[in-house]
Amino acid sequence: MDIREIQNLIKFVAKSGATEVKLEMDDFKITIKTTAEGAETTYVQQVPMAAMPQMPVAAAPAPVAAAPVAVTPVAETPADDTSKYVTVKSPMIGTFYRKPAPDKPMFVEVGSSIGKGDTLCVIEAMKLFNEIESEVSGKIVKILVDDASPVEFDQPLFLVDPS
Structure with missing residues (x-):
C-alpha cells in the first residue's frame, strides 16, 4: 500500500x-x-520488526507533508498550575528529534516564541522524517521529551503558554 x-x-x-x-x-x-x-x-x-524485509536503500522516498499535531489543554494538577498551558502531543509513533540535523540548531528552546505553522520538532517513523508543526501560537514553557527519544502516539511533547 x-x-x-x-x-x-x-x-x-x-x-x-x-x-x-x-x-x-x-x-x-x-x-x-x-x-x-x-x-x-x-x-x-x-511494521513488526521480525516481518520487516531488509531492503537496500536505492533512492530516498518522497518527502511527507507535515503531520497535523494534536493540541489539547493540559489537565489541572494540584501540585502544578499548568491549566493555562496547551499541550502539544505527538501525532505518531517514532523517534523525536529537536533539530533537523546533528549539525543544525534546535527548532525551539524553552522560552522560544512560536506561531501557527512553525516547526517544533521532527519525528522519524519508518525512515521518514515528519516535521511537526505548531497548531497554536505562544511561548514554549517546557519540553517534555529528550532529543532522540522514542515517542508514542498522543504522548505530550511540549507545554505552550498561548497568552
Missing part, C-alpha cells in the same frame, strides 16, 4: 463518519481515528 492509497483511505474514512478503522495486512497495520467533527485525522502505520 503506497502513500496515495493511505491518503485516499483516510479521506474515505473521514467522509464515512466512522470514528476509528483498523486495517491489518501481512506487512503492516493502519489505524485511522477521526474526531466527531472530522477536523482531525491521524494514522499510525507499524
Whole structure:
C-alpha cells in the first residue's frame, strides 16, 4: 500500500463518519481515528520488526507533508498550575528529534516564541522524517521529551503558554 492509497483511505474514512478503522495486512497495520467533527485525522502505520524485509536503500522516498499535531489543554494538577498551558502531543509513533540535523540548531528552546505553522520538532517513523508543526501560537514553557527519544502516539511533547 503506497502513500496515495493511505491518503485516499483516510479521506474515505473521514467522509464515512466512522470514528476509528483498523486495517491489518501481512506487512503492516493502519489505524485511522477521526474526531466527531472530522477536523482531525491521524494514522499510525507499524511494521513488526521480525516481518520487516531488509531492503537496500536505492533512492530516498518522497518527502511527507507535515503531520497535523494534536493540541489539547493540559489537565489541572494540584501540585502544578499548568491549566493555562496547551499541550502539544505527538501525532505518531517514532523517534523525536529537536533539530533537523546533528549539525543544525534546535527548532525551539524553552522560552522560544512560536506561531501557527512553525516547526517544533521532527519525528522519524519508518525512515521518514515528519516535521511537526505548531497548531497554536505562544511561548514554549517546557519540553517534555529528550532529543532522540522514542515517542508514542498522543504522548505530550511540549507545554505552550498561548497568552
